[in-house]
Amino acid sequence: MSTLVVADPRGVYLAGLEWVLRKAGHSVVAECHRAMDALAQVERHRPDMVVIGLDIADPQTATLSSRLRASHDALGIIFILQPNSRFDIKEIQALDVDGLLLDGISSRYLVECVNAVAAGKKWIDNKIVQQLLMSRSQQQAVSRLTGRESEIADLVSRGLRNKTIAQQLNVSEGTVKMHLHHVYAKLNLGSRAELAWMAHGKGSDSGAGQNRLLS
Numbered sequence: 001m002s003t004l005v006v007a008d009p010r011g012v013y014l015a016g017l018e019w020v021l022r023k024a025g026h027s028v029v030a031e032c033h034r035a036m037d038a039l040a041q042v043e044r045h046r047p048d049m050v051v052i053g054l055d056i057a058d059p060q061t062a063t064l065s066s067r068l069r070a071s072h073d074a075l076g077i078i079f080i081l082q083p084n085s086r087f088d089i090k091e092i093q094a095l096d097v098d099g100l101l102l103d104g105i106s107s108r109y110l111v112e113c114v115n116a117v118a119a120g121k122k123w124i125d126n127k128i129v130q131q132l133l134m135s136r137s138q139q140q141a142v143s144r145l146t147g148r149e150s151e152i153a154d155l156v157s158r159g160l161r162n163k164t165i166a167q168q169l170n171v172s173e174g175t176v177k178m179h180l181h182h183v184y185a186k187l188n189l190g191s192r193a194e195l196a197w198m199a200h201g202k203g204s205d206s207g208a209g210q211n212r213l214l215s
Contacts, residue, residue: 006051065097101128152180
């Protein structure tokens with residue numbers, strides 16, 4: 001079990017973070033509604049990790065990791081970035097974090113990230129890797145997908161078949177096919193292979209899946 005401080009400006013989202021982490025066996029020792037407020041709570045509670053939802057465009061973000069580490073050098077730091085954020089590889093590296101998620105991540109991947117960081121590993125959401133690898137026009141197309149379309153596109157890109165996706169999402173195969181048709185149309189793709197190719201960086205050797213090492 002790890003102890004955590006969590007921070008996010010949205011009250012409902014903050015409560016959801018706490019619920020998911022407690023259900024996974026972790027202990028949330030403090031909640032904050034502002035990212036910078038996590039500093040005082042880290043100094044007070046000395047947690048194993050901090051999970052913070054933030055906007056990468058916020059100028060305070062640039063120094064947040066260094067300030068957190070200065071107060072507790074053994075701290076594991078996880079940031080959850082807003083989905084409309086625009087960032088490049090230099091900005092991601094400058095964050096200097098142990099785990100990086102994109103807002104809207106499933107509870108399963110949130111727990112996977114926390115567990116990985118608790119084990120001393122680095123973890124980055126595959127959707128962030130996709131944004132770094134895709135052109136701006138592709139990013140704009142992806143942003144037009146609905147939540148369910150994005151979910152199905154992600155599952156397809158990881159090799160799941162329609163029947164498995166339908167069972168996992170508790171919908172019919174016909175519904176999966178309908179959403180997948182919309183995904184292909186919005187992204188101007190013609191097949192599952194093209195979707196996987198785009199999702200995993202146009203054939204780059206960085207590997208598939210949600211768990212990536214931060215360089």
